[in-house]
Amino acid sequence: MATLQEILARQIPALRDEIKELVKTDGHRVISEVTVKQAYGGMRGVKGLVCDTSFVDPQEGLIIRDYPLLEIQDLTPEEGFFLLLTGERPDKDAVQALQDDFDKRAGVPDYVWKVLEAMPEDSHPMCMFDTGILVMQRESVFAKAYAEGIRKSEYWQPVLEDALTLLARLPELAAGVYRLRYKKGPRIAHTPGLDWGANCAKMLGVTDDPTFAELIRLYLLFHNDHEGGNVSSFSCHTVASALSDAYYSVSAGLNGLAGPLHGLANQNCLKWVLALMEEFGDMPTKEQLARKTQALVDAGQVIPGYGHAVLRATDPRFTGLLEFGKKHFPDDPVFRIVALLFEVVPPILGEIKKISDPWPNVDASSGAVLYHYGMTEFEYYTVLFAVSRAQGMLAQMIVNRALASPITRPKSVTTDWIKNQVAAKA
Numbered sequence: 001m002a003t004l005q006e007i008l009a010r011q012i013p014a015l016r017d018e019i020k021e022l023v024k025t026d027g028h029r030v031i032s033e034v035t036v037k038q039a040y041g042g043m044r045g046v047k048g049l050v051c052d053t054s055f056v057d058p059q060e061g062l063i064i065r066d067y068p069l070l071e072i073q074d075l076t077p078e079e080g081f082f083l084l085l086t087g088e089r090p091d092k093d094a095v096q097a098l099q100d101d102f103d104k105r106a107g108v109p110d111y112v113w114k115v116l117e118a119m120p121e122d123s124h125p126m127c128m129f130d131t132g133i134l135v136m137q138r139e140s141v142f143a144k145a146y147a148e149g150i151r152k153s154e155y156w157q158p159v160l161e162d163a164l165t166l167l168a169r170l171p172e173l174a175a176g177v178y179r180l181r182y183k184k185g186p187r188i189a190h191t192p193g194l195d196w197g198a199n200c201a202k203m204l205g206v207t208d209d210p211t212f213a214e215l216i217r218l219y220l221l222f223h224n225d226h227e228g229g230n231v232s233s234f235s236c237h238t239v240a241s242a243l244s245d246a247y248y249s250v251s252a253g254l255n256g257l258a259g260p261l262h263g264l265a266n267q268n269c270l271k272w273v274l275a276l277m278e279e280f281g282d283m284p285t286k287e288q289l290a291r292k293t294q295a296l297v298d299a300g301q302v303i304p305g306y307g308h309a310v311l312r313a314t315d316p317r318f319t320g321l322l323e324f325g326k327k328h329f330p331d332d333p334v335f336r337i338v339a340l341l342f343e344v345v346p347p348i349l350g351e352i353k354k355i356s357d358p359w360p361n362v363d364a365s366s367g368a369v370l371y372h373y374g375m376t377e378f379e380y381y382t383v384l385f386a387v388s389r390a391q392g393m394l395a396q397m398i399v400n401r402a403l404a405s406p407i408t409r410p411k412s413v414t415t416d417w418i419k420n421q422v423a424a425k426a
């Protein structure tokens with residue numbers, strides 16, 4: 001099988017022709033309308049973006065290039081990235097070529113560590129991770145090629161170069177942030193020949209338990225993409241549309257992932273579970289959990305890890321991680337509470353009319369499985385989400401650059417304009 005680069009070089013001309021023809025013949029057709037509620041409501045449900053790497057079905061959840069996530073949960077993250085980007089499942093040789101390529105590009109430069117070491121000790125690990133990405137911007141191959149006048153039709157090639165370098169370095173950067181921020185001792189070097197997920201697990205240095213590497217592979221696969229409209233992907237897309245390079249664009253996306261309604265929900269979820277344990281001990285009853293859930297809702301707070309802007313059923317990513325916990329550590333107290341909350345929370349949220357989705361999302365279980373292995377620093381969890389989500393953001397960016405997608409610029413209107421519009425229609 002051909003390499004990632006060869007497959008893209010073959011696919012891109014055909015994809016360009018296909019989209020050009022579609023826009024030419026059917027460009028005038030209406031695919032979505034916008035109501036006043038949607039204009040004020042985060043554009044929820046407005047179909048104004050295209051993303052071919054993955055799709056989120058409200059009932060089935062994440063579908064990567066036609067494959068429902070749980071059907072492909074045995075893929076390694078690199079296989080997942082290959083699939084996201086090309087729509088093809090790589091054979092052994094193609095994966096090996098990608099892993100070899102990552103090995104060649106690995107190695108976070110020293111200047112990055114110097115910057116991170118100079119940051120205040122209480123910096124949030126997401127801020128450190130993001131800073132590490134931004135300082136590497138000076139190495140962008142795309143920025144250099146653009147400054148030298150590269151042809152538009154070739155833009156995607158240096159973007160792919162930047163993407164592969166970033167992906168090769170992100171596990172090491174993430175693990176280095178973990179060890180520095182939580183004083184875990186010297187950094188552990190990247191091991192050539194080891195796959196991306198196992199390398200990440202090893203560099204974190206949390207445990208030698210082989211099932212931890214299995215978990216990190218799953219983790220890095222499960223969070224990789226969630227179509228185009230989620231905060232991280234959309235932010236990355238918008239910034240990239242200005243022809244900002246992969247470093248600036250991924251950093252922008254991660255700043256959104258760091259918000260409590262998005263990727264930071266996993267840290268808040270675990271914080272909540274630990275607070276429940278402190279109050280009720282290791283074995284809270286369903287009644288106690290139900291009372292606390294209701295109290296939080298009554299206080300106007302969100303139950304972290306529950307609800308979703310698109311999903312209307314249990315997130316398969318939650319299910320996959322729950323199954324992993326049931327298989328490897330069903331009696332772990334934190335994990336047991338997470339499993340119990342799954343029984344208790346949805347019926348309570350389901351009673352509240354305004355909530356569109358009472359079911360758990362990935363963040364409801366993703367912290368507990370890490371906690372089991374001794375990663376108790378829950379502020380850190382979003383960094384692992386970020387390593388994974390970078391794959392989707394970069395895959396989308398490469399495709400968009402190949403299609404020469406124009407700068408993102410929806411039209412905003414004023415409240416007076418909306419009122420006049422509504423009055424005219426009435």
Ligand code: AMX
Binds near residue numbers: 297303
């Ligand atoms: N607990 C309590 N209230 C909730 C809720 C929850 N888990 N989920 C939604 N609601 C509330 C909203 O706050 C909103 O209230 P408001 O009208 O008073 O502001 C109302 O229900 C309607 O919201 P919605 O249409 O159901 O959801 P949304 O599309 O506006 O928001 C999300 C989606 C994820 C931000 C929301 O469900 C939430 O805040 N969940 C908790 C945080 C979380 O788990 N985030 C992670 C999402 C997955 C991810 O990106 N990693």
